[in-house]
Amino acid sequence: MCLGIPGQIVAIADGDATLAVVEISGVRRAVDVACVVDPGQPLETLIGAWVLVHVGFAMSRIDEDEAAATLQILAEIGEADAEIEAMRDSAAAPPLAEKESTPCAS
Amino acid sequence: MRFVTEFRDPAVAARLIREIGTLAARLERGRENPIAVMEVCGGHTHAIFRYGLEGLLPDIIEFVHGPGCPVCVLPMGRVDDCVAIAARPEVIFATFGDAMRVPGSRKSLLQAKADGADVRMVYSPLDALALARRHKDRHVVFFGLGFETTMPATALTVLRAAREGIANFSVFCNHITIIPTLRALLAQPNFGIDGFIGPGHVSMVIGTAPYRFIAEEFGRPLVVAGFEPIDLLQSLLMVLRQLAEGRAAIENQYARVVPEHGNAAALAAVAEVYETRPTFEWRGLGSIADSGVRLRAPYAVFDAERRFAVPDIKVADPAACRCGEVLTGALKPWACAAFGGACTPDTPLGALMVSSEGACAAYHQYGGMRGAA
Amino acid sequence: MNIPFDATPRRPRRVSQTTVTLAHGGGGTAMRDLIEDVFLETFAGVAHPPAEDQARFDLLALMTLGDRLAFTTDSFVVDPLFFPGGDIGSLAVCGTINDLAVGGARPVALSCAVIIEEGLPVDTLRRIARSMAHAAAEAGVSIVTGDTKVVARGACDKLFVTTTGIGVVRAGLHVGIDRARPGDVVLVNGLLGDHGAAILNARGDLALETTIESDCAPLHDLVATLIAAAPGVRMMRDATRGGVAAVLNELAEASKVGVRIRELDLPIRPEVSGFCEILGLDPLYLANEGKLVVVVPADEAPAALAAWRAHPLGREAIAIGAIVAARPGRVVMETCFGGERIVDMLVGDQLPRIC
Numbered sequence: 001m002c003l004g005i006p007g008q009i010v011a012i013a014d015g016d017a018t019l020a021v022v023e024i025s026g027v028r029r030a031v032d033v034a035c036v037v038d039p040g041q042p043l044e045t046l047i048g049a050w051v052l053v054h055v056g057f058a059m060s061r062i063d064e065d066e067a068a069a070t071l072q073i074l075a076e077i078g079e080a081d082a083e084i085e086a087m088r089d090s091a092a093a094p095p096l097a098e099k100e101s102t103p104c105a106s
Numbered sequence: 107m108r109f110v111t112e113f114r115d116p117a118v119a120a121r122l123i124r125e126i127g128t129l130a131a132r133l134e135r136g137r138e139n140p141i142a143v144m145e146v147c148g149g150h151t152h153a154i155f156r157y158g159l160e161g162l163l164p165d166i167i168e169f170v171h172g173p174g175c176p177v178c179v180l181p182m183g184r185v186d187d188c189v190a191i192a193a194r195p196e197v198i199f200a201t202f203g204d205a206m207r208v209p210g211s212r213k214s215l216l217q218a219k220a221d222g223a224d225v226r227m228v229y230s231p232l233d234a235l236a237l238a239r240r241h242k243d244r245h246v247v248f249f250g251l252g253f254e255t256t257m258p259a260t261a262l263t264v265l266r267a268a269r270e271g272i273a274n275f276s277v278f279c280n281h282i283t284i285i286p287t288l289r290a291l292l293a294q295p296n297f298g299i300d301g302f303i304g305p306g307h308v309s310m311v312i313g314t315a316p317y318r319f320i321a322e323e324f325g326r327p328l329v330v331a332g333f334e335p336i337d338l339l340q341s342l343l344m345v346l347r348q349l350a351e352g353r354a355a356i357e358n359q360y361a362r363v364v365p366e367h368g369n370a371a372a373l374a375a376v377a378e379v380y381e382t383r384p385t386f387e388w389r390g391l392g393s394i395a396d397s398g399v400r401l402r403a404p405y406a407v408f409d410a411e412r413r414f415a416v417p418d419i420k421v422a423d424p425a426a427c428r429c430g431e432v433l434t435g436a437l438k439p440w441a442c443a444a445f446g447g448a449c450t451p452d453t454p455l456g457a458l459m460v461s462s463e464g465a466c467a468a469y470h471q472y473g474g475m476r477g478a479a
Numbered sequence: 480m481n482i483p484f485d486a487t488p489r490r491p492r493r494v495s496q497t498t499v500t501l502a503h504g505g506g507g508t509a510m511r512d513l514i515e516d517v518f519l520e521t522f523a524g525v526a527h528p529p530a531e532d533q534a535r536f537d538l539l540a541l542m543t544l545g546d547r548l549a550f551t552t553d554s555f556v557v558d559p560l561f562f563p564g565g566d567i568g569s570l571a572v573c574g575t576i577n578d579l580a581v582g583g584a585r586p587v588a589l590s591c592a593v594i595i596e597e598g599l600p601v602d603t604l605r606r607i608a609r610s611m612a613h614a615a616a617e618a619g620v621s622i623v624t625g626d627t628k629v630v631a632r633g634a635c636d637k638l639f640v641t642t643t644g645i646g647v648v649r650a651g652l653h654v655g656i657d658r659a660r661p662g663d664v665v666l667v668n669g670l671l672g673d674h675g676a677a678i679l680n681a682r683g684d685l686a687l688e689t690t691i692e693s694d695c696a697p698l699h700d701l702v703a704t705l706i707a708a709a710p711g712v713r714m715m716r717d718a719t720r721g722g723v724a725a726v727l728n729e730l731a732e733a734s735k736v737g738v739r740i741r742e743l744d745l746p747i748r749p750e751v752s753g754f755c756e757i758l759g760l761d762p763l764y765l766a767n768e769g770k771l772v773v774v775v776p777a778d779e780a781p782a783a784l785a786a787w788r789a790h791p792l793g794r795e796a797i798a799i800g801a802i803v804a805a806r807p808g809r810v811v812m813e814t815c816f817g818g819e820r821i822v823d824m825l826v827g828d829q830l831p832r833i834c
Binding site: 002003004005006008017024025030032034035036037050052054055056057059060062063064066067069070071073074075077078079 | 107108109110112118121122124125147148149150174202229230231232233253255256258259262266305306307308310311333336340343359361362363364365369371372375
């Protein structure tokens with residue numbers, strides 16, 4: 001079962017019961033944070049952290065550096081090829097209009 | 107939505123698809139022997155269909171949808187057991203939505219509810235426990251379903267129930283594990299899959315090491331993938347790169363969520379609460395050794411199987427059902443004689459038509475834009 | 480012979496109990512008290528006294544509004560009775576008004592029949608009646624007749640409401656689900672999925688906190704605006720159960736055309752999006768109670784959108800797709816990603832998933 005969604009921890013619901021409030025696009029829910037809390041650290045240190053939520057449990061802390069690194073790799077993919085293609089196209093014919101890209105908001 | 111929207115960017119997708127096309131062409135395959143990549147997670151199957159990914163890829167690449175949907179592989183006999191438990195007047199049967207429509211040999215949980223059983227849909231096992239706290243005169247049974255992704259949630263809920271001394275709560279445990287299943291698949295003769303897209307959320311619990319045997323013993327690459335369409339495309343590209351370079355290794359595309367060593371707290375809870383069953387039945391695949399778990403003896407009081415006598419009868423799939431062949435990639439859904447006729451999402455014959463992540467249900471609903479119609 | 484009448488004015492009838500009992504359905508004074516106290520008095524602003532067994536209308540007067548009679552009925556069994564943005568009462572009034580409106584009819588009057596489960600608090604009934612009166616008054620429609628029944632505990636779920644409506648269709652207006660043609664444009668008047676999400680969340684078992692509210696609203700004025708701006712409108716439907724997906728599929732089948740929509744153009748509130756992502760739901764299948772799906776000729780689309788956007792119920796109106804000749808009977812969506820997938824009818828209700 002895989003449906004998990006990133007959410008941000010915005011408050012502590014019940015510190016003794018390791019429950020925090022996560023917010024996803026304005027929707028809030030109490031989640032169990034036992035899997036993401038640093039042992040020995042108070043729950044409050046989680047506020048502001050991004051976590052992966054699955055069936056009411058925060059199962060992993062999202063590593064923002066890794067996310068940025070992945071996006072960087074993605075940004076570079078095909079860049080060399082795209083440049084070569086662009087050079088080829090501009091030599092042969094008028095440049096094609098670039099399709100506007102709008103990331104999916106949903 | 108952060109960490110989601112960025113991974114749905116069509117401009118990035120276009121470049122990935124171009125790269126994939128270039129790389130695939132180098133592998134010198136044809137439409138008769140396409141590059142077969144298997145994803146083993148129902149969530150991946152769903153995403154592939156939802157975003158129409160297959161239609162965007164060259165014909166020489168083929169997605170084979172593996173047995174990664176725990177709802178689909180639930181044997182009919184186990185559903186009968188659920189219905190028997192739910193029928194008891196003192197029981198509130200709490201389940202995930204996915205499981206409500208799976209047919210048993212006579213009825214599904216949804217039909218049992220229509221017949222008067224108190225079946226409630228919950229989003230989380232914590233909500234099932236809350237029901238137990240609220241209804242002290244009833245006994246709440248939670249239907250624990252899912253791979254390693256969901257096992258910790260059920261385990262942590264059992265531990266919570268134990269801590270609070272909640273006596274009117276138990277779990278009907280149907281959790282299954284992915285590794286024995288993968289092994290069983292790979293051990294099949296003529297298993298023609300070139301590489302795997304690995305289950306991202308199972309891996310956030312178990313880490314990436316457990317998949318090593320796939321590369322080392324069976325020489326196939328596996329890339330652990332996220333669930334957004336960019337994640338899937340990037341993972342596919344990484345599989346193709348390995349194939350082009352003649353390598354087989356385990357790689358992690360979903361590093362922003364999946365830690366290499368998995369989640370210690372989750373694994374500890376799982377080890378504390380569960381033990382492996384010697385065998386467990388998978389609808390469409392038969393019995394697979396060590397692929398299921400049950401509650402350990404110290405948690406017997408939370409084990410619905412020990413508490414309630416269940417029929418526990420093995421129910422065979424209808425003869426016309428060829429799910430096993432579809433699951434291993436030997437048969438395409440639309441090539442099954444029953445597809446769309448005797449077997450539809452409304453009247454499913456077998457595992458893969460039962461839930462919306464099953465390959466057959468997905469093709470039926472979303473339409474194989476390439477190949478089917 | 481003159482019989483002297485008591486000069487004291489008859490006191491208004493009042494229900495003395497706090498919960499509805501079978502006696503209130505028995506036809507005697509208890510029932511009379513309930514009807515007068517809860518319904519007649521509440522509907523006094525919108526009802527036509529005196530209360531006969533039927534309402535009567537002057538036909539010639541109706542014929543000044545158009546040339547055909549429209550007639551529709553709907554039963555409302557929503558649970559819970561009260562939810563953010565509305566209740567079973569406002570839903571019952573708006574739902575039937577909307578069913579008339581999408582046929583091009585001016586709504587004239589409604590009936591209101593209720594089946595009450597024994598034990599329902601009278602106060603609950605009063606609140607719902609008031610809500611109905613308010614919705615009807617806002618829409619300029621009268622509730623002219625009705626019926627009241629009480630059934631034993633367990634024989635119905637708290638309250639069922641059936642409203643039937645009559646309206647008059649504007650002369651010369653011809654709309655139908657089978658009239659769409661390739662080249663036409665598909666429009667919606669605003670954000671999709673609010674009602675379905677609000678109801679699902681109000682059932683309480685999901686423990687999600689959200690501000691999503693039902694979009695329940697009467698749409699006949701919005702329809703009038705559309706007809707004025709786009710007189711060539713082909714079809715209109717409100718996207719209730721089954722959501723926009725259900726309407727588009729019916730349209731594709733009835734008109735024998737393909738429907739092509741763009742995911743990027745679907746107007747969806749971020750909270751509804753988040754709600755759907757958490758539960759694994761598709762907003763295309765969520766119910767709406769204040770949303771129209773209409774098909775207009777392409778050259779009338781800009782005027783239609785401009786007119787809608789100037790209307791309070793149409794501020795976020797947008798074109799979501801087009802009618803095409805390819806793949807008749809099928810609804811195809813261009814995903815936000817550039818791929819394509821079919822938007823099919825669902826088998827039953829959409830259920831949250833964890834897979």
